[in-house]
Amino acid sequence: MTLFGVVFGAVLFMVVVGEWLGLFGSLTKRVPWLFWLAVIVAGGWPVLAEVVKATVRRRVTSHTLMTIGMLAAIAVGEWPAAVIVVFFMRVGEYVEGFTAEQARRAVKDLTAMAPQTARVERDGAEVEIPVAEVKAGETVVVRPGEKIPVDGEVTAGQATVDQATITGESMPVEAGPGARVFAATIARLGSLRIRAMKVGEDTTFGRVVKLVEEAEANRGDVQRFADRFSGYYLPVVMGVALFTYLLSRNPLATAAVLVVVCSCSFALATPLAMIASIGAAARRGLLIKGGKYLEALSRADVLLLDKTGTLTLGSPQITDVLPLEGFTVDEVLAFAASAERYSEHPLAEAVREAAKAHNLHLGEPAGFEAVPGIGVRAWVNDRLIEVGSSRVISKSEYIPELGNFEAQGKTTLYVVCDGKPAGMLAASDTLRPEVPEALAEMERLGVRRIELLTGDNERTAASLAESLGLQYRANLLPEDKIAVVKEYQAKGHMVVMVGDGVNDAPALAQADVGIAMGAAGSDVSIEAAHVALMREDWTLVPELFRIARRTMRVVRLNLIFTGCYNLVGLSLAALGLLPLTLAAALQSLPDLGILSNSARLLRLRESSIVTEKRHDNN
Numbered sequence: 053m054t055l056f057g058v059v060f061g062a063v064l065f066m067v068v069v070g071e072w073l074g075l076f077g078s079l080t081k082r083v084p085w086l087f088w089l090a091v092i093v094a095g096g097w098p099v100l101a102e103v104v105k106a107t108v109r110r111r112v113t114s115h116t117l118m119t120i121g122m123l124a125a126i127a128v129g130e131w132p133a134a135v136i137v138v139f140f141m142r143v144g145e146y147v148e149g150f151t152a153e154q155a156r157r158a159v160k161d162l163t164a165m166a167p168q169t170a171r172v173e174r175d176g177a178e179v180e181i182p183v184a185e186v187k188a189g190e191t192v193v194v195r196p197g198e199k200i201p202v203d204g205e206v207t208a209g210q211a212t213v214d215q216a217t218i219t220g221e222s223m224p225v226e227a228g229p230g231a232r233v234f235a236a237t238i239a240r241l242g243s244l245r246i247r248a249m250k251v252g253e254d255t256t257f258g259r260v261v262k263l264v265e266e267a268e269a270n271r272g273d274v275q276r277f278a279d280r281f282s283g284y285y286l287p288v289v290m291g292v293a294l295f296t297y298l299l300s301r302n303p304l305a306t307a308a309v310l311v312v313v314c315s316c317s318f319a320l321a322t323p324l325a326m327i328a329s330i331g332a333a334a335r336r337g338l339l340i341k342g343g344k345y346l347e348a349l350s351r352a353d354v355l356l357l358d359k360t361g362t363l364t365l366g367s368p369q370i371t372d373v374l375p376l377e378g379f380t381v382d383e384v385l386a387f388a389a390s391a392e393r394y395s396e397h398p399l400a401e402a403v404r405e406a407a408k409a410h411n412l413h414l415g416e417p418a419g420f421e422a423v424p425g426i427g428v429r430a431w432v433n434d435r436l437i438e439v440g441s442s443r444v445i446s447k448s449e450y451i452p453e454l455g456n457f458e459a460q461g462k463t464t465l466y467v468v469c470d471g472k473p474a475g476m477l478a479a480s481d482t483l484r485p486e487v488p489e490a491l492a493e494m495e496r497l498g499v500r501r502i503e504l505l506t507g508d509n510e511r512t513a514a515s516l517a518e519s520l521g522l523q524y525r526a527n528l529l530p531e532d533k534i535a536v537v538k539e540y541q542a543k544g545h546m547v548v549m550v551g552d553g554v555n556d557a558p559a560l561a562q563a564d565v566g567i568a569m570g571a572a573g574s575d576v577s578i579e580a581a582h583v584a585l586m587r588e589d590w591t592l593v594p595e596l597f598r599i600a601r602r603t604m605r606v607v608r609l610n611l612i613f614t615g616c617y618n619l620v621g622l623s624l625a626a627l628g629l630l631p632l633t634l635a636a637a638l639q640s641l642p643d644l645g646i647l648s649n650s651a652r653l654l655r656l657r658e659s660s661i662v663t664e665k666r667h668d669n670n
C-alpha cells in the first residue's frame with residue numbers, strides 16, 4: 053500500500069466520519085461515482101481479486117464478508133463508504149502480515165543463530181569459506197569466541213563450549229579430543245580442530261530449525277479450523293444481517309453487520325500463540341513438532357516412562373560376571389562383548405567397556421542380529437552367541453540363581469553359547485538425580501497416572517518403581533509397550549510417553565505425545581518423537597507441560613477476546629448504532645490484541661526447578 057493510498061484513505065475516513073457527525077455538509081456527494089469506482093478498482097484489486105478467486109473455488113476468506121458489505125454499500129449508492137471498506141481491507145491485510153511476521157520472530161531468531169562461515173584446512177592453509185561449502189571429513193578450525201560451524205568430532209585442542217543454542221543449558225561443557233560438538237554452539241575459551249561429520253541442514257541445529265519452520269508452516273490445523281468455523285459462523289452472520297435488514301430496512305446497517313465481524317481473528321487466535329511458544333521453546337532445548345502436541349500435552353493425564361536410558365543415566369556398568377560350569381569369566385565376557393560389538397543399546401556399551409577393562413580380544417561377529425527388547429544374537433568364532441534378558445534362555449533350561457542381583461535392582465544379562473547357558477552379567481545403572489522431583493512436579497501438574505514400562509525383569513523394575521512410588525510393568529517387548537499405550541487411549545486417556553527414541557520409537561509414535569530424551573546428535577530420536585528434548589534433563593518434562601498449559605491459556609484468552617469483540621460489534625451494527633465506515637475501521641483491531649497477547653509467550657519464564665538447581669550449583 054503506497055503512502056498516497058494511506059493518506060487518501062485516512063483523509064477520506066475522517067471526512068466521512070465528519071459528515072456522519074454533521075460537522076460539515078456532504079462533500080463527498082459531489083464527487084462523481086465513476087471516480088469512486090476507479091479508486092476501488094485501483095486500490096482494492098489485490099484483495100478483491102483474491103476474494104473472487106476464492107469464491108470461484110467455493111472458499112470463504114477473511115475478506116469475503118467485507119466484500120459483500122462493500123457491494124451492499126455500492127448498491128445503495130454509498131460510494132465513499134465502499135471505498136473506506138476497501139481501504140480497511142488493505143489495512144487489515146497489512147496488520148495480518150505484520151502479525152504473522154512478529155509471531156515468526158522466534159523462528160527468525162533461531163535461524164539467525166546459524167553459523168555462516170567456517171575456517172577449513174585445505175592444502176595446509178586455513179581458508180574461510182561459507183558453511184555450505186564445507187565437506188564431511190574436512191578439518192575445521194575454531195578460535196576462542198567463535199561459533200562451531202559443523203557437527204563433528206574434536207581432533208585436537210580443548211575448549212569450554214556453550215551449547216545453549218542446542219540444549220538451552222547455559223552451563224558450558226568441556227570439549228577435548230574425541231568429544232562430539234554441534235554446529236551453532238560456541239567455543240568460549242580455547243580453540244578446537246574439528247573433523248566435520250555433518251554440515252548445514254544435516255546438523256542437529258539444521259534439523260531443529262527445519263522442524264520448527266515446518267511446525268510453523270504447517271497450517272493444516274488452522275485451515276481446517278477456519279473452514280469448519282466459516283461453516284458455522286458464516287450462516288449465523290448472514291442470518292443476523294438478514295434479520296437486521298428485515299427489521300430495519302436499512303442496507304447500511306446490514307452492510308455494517310457483515311463488515312464488523314473479523315473472521316480472520318478467529319483463525320489467528322490459535323496459531324499465533326502456538327508459533328510463539330514453539331519458537332521460544334526451541335531455543336530452550338525443547339523441540340515441539342506442532343501445535344497439536346501442545347494442545348494434547350495440556351490435557352494429558354497418563355505419563356508412561358521407559359527405564360533404560362530414560363529414567364536411568366543410560367550408561368550402565370557391568371558389576372559382576374558369573375561364568376557357569378565349563379566357562380571362564382574372560383570367555384563369558386569376550387563372547388558377550390563380541391556379540392554386542394555393533395549394538396547401539398546402552399547395555400551393549402557397558403559390556404564392551406567391561407571387556408576393554410579386562411583387555412580382552414574381541415572376535416568379529418557374523419550374522420549379527422538385534423532383537424529389540426530382548427537382546428542380540430551373532431556368530432562369534434563359529435559359535436552362536438546370544439546375550440540378553442531371560443527371554444534368551446528357553447524355559448526348559450535350568451539356570452541356577454547365582455547371586456541376588458535383581459533384588460539389588462541390577463539388570464541381569466544371560467549369555468548363551470550354542471544354546472547352552474554360559475554365564476550371567478549383572479549391570480547397574482544410576483537413576484537420573486532430577487527424576488524424583490520432576491515426577492512429583494508432574495503429579496502437581498495434574499498427571500494422574502505415571503507408569504514405568506520396561507523390558508527389564510520383574511524384580512529390577514519393582515525395586516526402581518518402588519523407590520519412586522510408581523506403578524510398573526516389566527518384561528515388556530516393544531510391541532507390548534505399544535499395546536499399553538493403546539489400552540490407555542482406548543479408555544479415553546491422553547497418553548504422553550517418554551522414551552529414548554531409539555528402542556522406544558514405535559511406542560513414542562503411538563502415544564498422543566511421544567517425548568524423546570537427549571535427542572541432540574541422534575537423528576533417529578529427533579525424527580521419531582513428537583517432542584525432542586535436546587538435553588538429557590528431566591526438568592524439561594514438567595517445563596514442557598507448563599509451556600503447553602500457558603500456551604493453551606493464551607489461546608483461550610484470544611478466542612474469548614475475539615468472540616466478545618465480535619459479539620459487541622455485531623450487536624451494535626445490527627442495532628444501527630455502528631456506521632459502516634467505523635465498522636470497517638474496527639475490524640482489524642482484534643488482530644493486534646491477539647498479537648500482543650500471544651507475544652507474551654515469546655518470553656518463557658525459567659522453570660522454578662531449573663532456577664533452584666542453578667542456585668545449588670553456585
Ligand code: ADP
Nearest residue numbers: 359360395397400425426427440441506507508
Ligand atoms: P527398557 O524397556 O528398560 O528401556 P529395553 O527394551 O531396551 O529396556 O531392553 C529390555 C531388556 O532386554 C534389557 O533389560 C536387557 O535385558 C535386554 N536387552 C535388550 N537389548 C540388549 C542388548 N543389546 N544386549 C543385552 N541385553 C539387551
Ligand code: MG
Nearest residue numbers: 358360552555
Ligand atoms: Mg529403553
